[in-house]
Amino acid sequence: xxxxxxxxxxxxxxxxxxxxxxxxxxxxxxxxxxxxxxxxxxxxxxxxxxx
Amino acid sequence: xxxxxxxxxxxxxxxxxxxxxxxxxxxxxxxxxxxxxxxxxxxxxxxxxxxxxxxxxxxxxxxxxxxxxxxxxxxxxxxxxxxxxxxxxxxxxxxxxxxxxxxxxxxxxxxxxxxxxxxxxxxxxxxxxxxxxxxxxxxxxxxxxxxxxxxxxxxxxxxxxxxxxxxxxxxxxxxxxxxxxxxxxxxxxxxxxxxxxxxxxxxxxxxxxxxxxxxxxxxxxxxxxxxxxxxxxxxxxxxxxxxxxxxxxxxxxxxxxxxxxxxxxxxxxxxxxxxxxxxxxxxxxxxxxxxx
Numbered sequence: 199x200x201x202x203x204x205x206x207x208x209x210x211x212x213x214x215x216x217x218x219x220x221x222x223x224x225x226x227x228x229x230x231x232x233x234x235x236x237x238x239x240x241x242x243x244x245x246x247x248x249x
Numbered sequence: 250x251x252x253x254x255x256x257x258x259x260x261x262x263x264x265x266x267x268x269x270x271x272x273x274x275x276x277x278x279x280x281x282x283x284x285x286x287x288x289x290x291x292x293x294x295x296x297x298x299x300x301x302x303x304x305x306x307x308x309x310x311x312x313x314x315x316x317x318x319x320x321x322x323x324x325x326x327x328x329x330x331x332x333x334x335x336x337x338x339x340x341x342x343x344x345x346x347x348x349x350x351x352x353x354x355x356x357x358x359x360x361x362x363x364x365x366x367x368x369x370x371x372x373x374x375x376x377x378x379x380x381x382x383x384x385x386x387x388x389x390x391x392x393x394x395x396x397x398x399x400x401x402x403x404x405x406x407x408x409x410x411x412x413x414x415x416x417x418x419x420x421x422x423x424x425x426x427x428x429x430x431x432x433x434x435x436x437x438x439x440x441x442x443x444x445x446x447x448x449x450x451x452x453x454x455x456x457x458x459x460x461x462x463x464x465x466x467x468x469x470x471x472x473x474x475x476x477x478x479x480x481x482x483x484x485x486x487x488x489x490x491x492x493x494x495x496x497x498x499x500x501x502x503x504x505x506x507x508x509x510x511x512x513x514x515x516x517x518x519x520x521x522x523x524x525x526x527x528x529x530x531x532x533x534x535x536x537x538x539x540x541x
Contacts, residue, residue: 216250216258223262230269237276241283 399526403506406541468492469538472500472510473519475531480524482510484537492520498537506541507531 238245470486482500486492492515500507507529512522524531 216255219258219262223265226266226269230272233273234276237279241281 395526399528403528467538467540468498469536470498472531472533472535472537475524475533477524477530481521482524482531483519483521484510484512486520486537487518488515488520489517496539498522498539499541500531500535500537501541502529502532502535505529507535510537 235245468486468490470484470490472482473485474483476482484492484498486498492512494512494515496512498510498512500510505528508527508531509525510522511525512520514521
């Protein structure tokens with residue numbers, strides 16, 4: 199409900215393009231994290247720690 | 250959505266992609282340090298093992314080298330002693346060499362003199378051989394003349410024999426005619442006068458006294474030995490028979506004249522002489538006589 203006492207309308211994306219861009223950025227970061235974790239595990243058998 | 254928000258979304262996306270790309274690139278190209286560590290550890294262990302082996306080998310080599318050094322020292326000492334001995338021997342050998350060189354020089358001089366003497370003697374021998382060849386040529390010529398003279402002598406002796414026979418026959422005819430003439434003239438009390446020869450009497454050549462003595466001796470004997478190689482012969486007559494050195498004997502076989510023997514040595518059993526005027530080969534048993 200809005201401060202004016204009127205019911206608040208549901209937020210709706212004004213454009214799906216920026217959502218896609220954000221999703222892409224998230225995916226890129228996620229893939230990077232997975233790749234780094236994979237490399238750390240198979241090379242040092244540890245994840246995000248110093249041997 | 251405001252414009253600023255949109256711009257921030259785009260920038261966030263781009264920066265995320267950029268940073269993620271950098272991280273992926275770095276992680277992807279980063280070295281595998283664990284593997285490197287393992288490899289280096291293995292290499293280090295192997296190097297340590299090699300170092301241990303090398304140290305062990307070094308110790309063994311040191312021991313061996315010390316033993317070899319000791320042996321070499323012993324050998325050096327022995328070689329030094331041998332060297333001193335060899336040097337003393339070398340000194341002796343050099344002294345002997347000097348003596349031998351002096352002797353070689355001496356013998357070289359002697360040999361050189363000998364060669365010179367030999368050359369002189371060779372030249373002398375050559376001259377002598379030339380002279381001998383000349384003398385042999387003269388001897389051949391003389392022998393040829395002697396053969397011719399001997400043949401002529403034999404021919405003349407044959408003529409003399411014929412003439413003596415004729416003379417004997419003529420004397421006999423003369424005696425016979427003289428006796429017949431005496432018988433014819435004896436009844437008349439006449440005697441034949443001594444005939445005078447138309448041809449005047451010439452003095453005949455008389456043999457030398459020695460030859461006459463030899464002819465007077467009139468010795469006869471046999472050849473007892475013949476040495477044709479040295480032209481020597483021995484006869485059965487000896488000094489007991491009156492044979493003397495220098496006497497000449499005629500060797501005949503039947504009526505053939507063989508050769509002469511000039512006596513050069515006389516003993517009590519036989520006489521030896523040189524064979525001369527050889528007409529035929531004399532043989533043992535041929536007759537020898539002082540007169541033909």
